[in-house]
Amino acid sequence: MLFPRSRMRRLRIHPAVRELVEETHWAPRDLIWPLFVRRGEGVAEPVPSLPGVFHLSVDRLLDEVKEAKELGILAVLLFGLPSEKDERGSEAYDPDGTVQQAVRALKEAFPDVAVFTDVCLCAYTSHGHCGVLNGSLVDNDATLKVLAQVALSHAKAGADFVAPSDMMDGRVDAIRRRLDEENFRNVGIMSYAAKYASAFYGPFREAAQSAPQFGDRRSYQMNPANAREAVSEIEKDVREGADIVMVKPALPYLDVIRAARERFHVPIAAYSVSGEYAMLKAAAANGWLDERRTMFEMLTCIKRAGADILITYFAKDAARALREGAG
Numbered sequence: 001m002l003f004p005r006s007r008m009r010r011l012r013i014h015p016a017v018r019e020l021v022e023e024t025h026w027a028p029r030d031l032i033w034p035l036f037v038r039r040g041e042g043v044a045e046p047v048p049s050l051p052g053v054f055h056l057s058v059d060r061l062l063d064e065v066k067e068a069k070e071l072g073i074l075a076v077l078l079f080g081l082p083s084e085k086d087e088r089g090s091e092a093y094d095p096d097g098t099v100q101q102a103v104r105a106l107k108e109a110f111p112d113v114a115v116f117t118d119v120c121l122c123a124y125t126s127h128g129h130c131g132v133l134n135g136s137l138v139d140n141d142a143t144l145k146v147l148a149q150v151a152l153s154h155a156k157a158g159a160d161f162v163a164p165s166d167m168m169d170g171r172v173d174a175i176r177r178r179l180d181e182e183n184f185r186n187v188g189i190m191s192y193a194a195k196y197a198s199a200f201y202g203p204f205r206e207a208a209q210s211a212p213q214f215g216d217r218r219s220y221q222m223n224p225a226n227a228r229e230a231v232s233e234i235e236k237d238v239r240e241g242a243d244i245v246m247v248k249p250a251l252p253y254l255d256v257i258r259a260a261r262e263r264f265h266v267p268i269a270a271y272s273v274s275g276e277y278a279m280l281k282a283a284a285a286n287g288w289l290d291e292r293r294t295m296f297e298m299l300t301c302i303k304r305a306g307a308d309i310l311i312t313y314f315a316k317d318a319a320r321a322l323r324e325g326a327g
């Protein structure tokens with residue numbers, strides 16, 4: 001049908017009709033809220049590069065998660081800030097580490113909230129790389145053992161899902177085996193499967209104090225120029241046993257999310273990273289963008305590209321906006 005018989009605008013005139021023909025929906029239950037945990041009590045230290053994001057002590061974390069739950073957010077992703085760093089990142093698998101304590105407290109207070117934990121060494125190593133070094137290079141196979149130990153310590157604390165973000169080859173297999181050997185068969189793995197060496201992680205590295213002390217992460221994270229390679233990465237992780245796969249960052253990588261959606265039947269998570277959040281916060285603070293509408297559009301578009309799960313620092317704002325009908 002062509003104009004004048006066809007008029008696309010007929011579907012856009014009445015607001016209720018617009019809603020009827022809306023193709024993409026999302027709800028608070030699709031969100032995972034990333035949170036940073038540190039030691040102490042009563043601490044909520046703002047992260048300058050991420051307005052609205054805080055380093056929280058466990059007690060304050062519980063307050064935040066309670067609020068999030070009331071808004072319908074039922075999943076969190078935890079990052080820990082260690083008190084000490086060393087060559088091997090050994091605090092990452094300390095049974096009494098910050099993340100492990102936070103997981104125990106959360107599972108006790110809110111058993112209905114799904115707790116995901118980031119599994120990586122970069123915040124815990126003195127050199128800031130995501131694994132154990134051999135010379136100036138991260139030693140892949142030596143790192144796998146440490147990662148499996150970190151994942152196991154999170155599982156023992158009660159984590160529902162572990163989320164390896166290191167980009168070592170074979171880590172999903174190593175973690176799955178270790179968890180199964182120790183009888184944590186129901187603990188899931190959400191792998192950062194297609195994780196790019198992105199400048200958009202800048203504000204996070206300030207938040208997690210995890211910037212590499214020399215060099216960069218290009219010998220393990222993916223080249224932003226590559227999309228076919230993402231399909232190989234995801235395929236390997238799925239075959240190794242990943243239950244959920246992630247694409248990260250989200251907004252500049254919608255084609256990768258779409259490609260993953262078309263090829264795989266596992267749930268796909270998209271991590272809208274710190275730089276995506278900071279860009280919008282900065283523009284909104286200057287009055288250059290409408291924060292709510294832009295946030296809503298960003299998340300809707302990531303969902304439209306094919307993500308099932310949205311990981312975003314905007315989680316609480318987004319849930320509030322939905323409640324108030326700001327879409």
Ligand code: PBG
Binds near residue numbers: 130203275
């Ligand atoms: C740890 C990790 C990073 C992010 C999540 N896990 C940083 C990195 O790889 O340098 C980035 C998250 C964000 O920017 O919001 N490896």
